[in-house]
Amino acid sequence: MILDTKTSAEQTIKDLEEVVKKLHSQPHLTIIMVGDNSASAVYVRNKIKTCESIGIKATLLHFAQSWTDELIHEIHRLNADETVHGILVQSPLPSDIPAQEVFDAIHPLKDVDGFSSANIARLYSGDDTGLVPGTPKGIMKILFEYFQMTNDEWRMTNDGEDKTSNLAGKHAVVIGKSTIVGKPLSLMLMHAGVTVTVCHSRTKDLAIHTKMADIIISAVGQKHLIASDMVRPGALVIDVGINVAEEEGRKLSGDCDTDNIATIADITPVPGGVGPMTIAMLLSNVLLAHELQWKN
Numbered sequence: 001m002i003l004d005t006k007t008s009a010e011q012t013i014k015d016l017e018e019v020v021k022k023l024h025s026q027p028h029l030t031i032i033m034v035g036d037n038s039a040s041a042v043y044v045r046n047k048i049k050t051c052e053s054i055g056i057k058a059t060l061l062h063f064a065q066s067w068t069d070e071l072i073h074e075i076h077r078l079n080a081d082e083t084v085h086g087i088l089v090q091s092p093l094p095s096d097i098p099a100q101e102v103f104d105a106i107h108p109l110k111d112v113d114g115f116s117s118a119n120i121a122r123l124y125s126g127d128d129t130g131l132v133p134g135t136p137k138g139i140m141k142i143l144f145e146y147f148q149m150t151n152d153e154w155r156m157t158n159d160g161e162d163k164t165s166n167l168a169g170k171h172a173v174v175i176g177k178s179t180i181v182g183k184p185l186s187l188m189l190m191h192a193g194v195t196v197t198v199c200h201s202r203t204k205d206l207a208i209h210t211k212m213a214d215i216i217i218s219a220v221g222q223k224h225l226i227a228s229d230m231v232r233p234g235a236l237v238i239d240v241g242i243n244v245a246e247e248e249g250r251k252l253s254g255d256c257d258t259d260n261i262a263t264i265a266d267i268t269p270v271p272g273g274v275g276p277m278t279i280a281m282l283l284s285n286v287l288l289a290h291e292l293q294w295k296n
């Protein structure tokens with residue numbers, strides 16, 4: 001079956017809108033973009049539009065070109081600005097700018113992408129309650145909903161007090177080991193009691209691993225990487241990949257042979273699967289950043 005995760009993402013955004021209405025101050029996200037990558041421009045427009053649709057203020061600082069020092073200076077200015085609660089530096093940055101150095105300049109409580117070393121260290125140490133990257137956070141939400149768990153039930157599992165959940169003990173195969181999806185997701189899955197196998201471009205015979213999985217999560221960016229004969233009947237497949245077919249009017253597809261896999265397993269669609277949930281989790285992180293700053 002093809003899963004309807006879009007409705008869940010829309011509901012999440014509606015719930016966040018209700019939270020925004022009750023706040024005493026307006027949450028404010030500032031996005032920094034460098035250069036004129038057309039795909040990034042579309043993503044940024046989408047993020048701003050969705051923020052504004054629920055009452056979050058969104059400001060874009062667009063530099064045609066920039067230098068590391070200038071960017072870091074700008075980030076320090078935003079860190080000190082109490083009216084800015086979230087700072088996001090849109091990836092990819094030009095190749096001559098060291099991205100991690102820039103992410104590390106963002107105050108950890110304003111780091112709504114969760115890419116700073118401070119927030120990565122927090123996740124590594126087992127704490128998923130802070131600002132964590134939106135895509136893996138969204139995938140975990142999809143899994144909690146699929147296995148019908150609340151976040152509190154999951155935290156109990158994480159603390160080792162309750163082993164009765166449906167998600168703990170499952171075997172997930174994560175394909176891709178990037179710092180924005182594969183690696184943080186593998187940590188979050190482990191914290192939820194899942195047995196994790198991580199595959200990547202040097203993995204020999206991917207199918208041997210995927211055929212054993214209860215959950216397959218593909219974050220590669222390669223069309224038709226996962227065929228139906230690589231999936232165990234009854235498994236759950238989360239397709240994170242985004243592939244653009246220029247020759248078919250920029251038609252989007254994921255990493256998986258969705259229609260055939262859907263006859264034997266459950267699968268998230270592309271477009272309309274992980275993507276909308278990622279945006280919802282960005283908004284959730286802006287509200288979390290706002291809350292964390294009011295607490296401190």
Ligand code: NAD
Nearest residue numbers: 135176177178181200201219220221240241242274275278
């Ligand atoms: P990346 O290029 O940083 O990482 C790709 C990973 O795939 C690498 O770890 C690589 O080792 C692995 N890989 C490459 N070829 C492989 C193969 N043949 N078999 C197994 N593994 C292989 O990419 P990323 O930033 O992690 O993004 C991955 C995909 O997910 C892209 O298509 C991206 O557009 C998409 N994405 C979607 C969302 C969303 O919100 N839906 C968010 C982030 C990324």
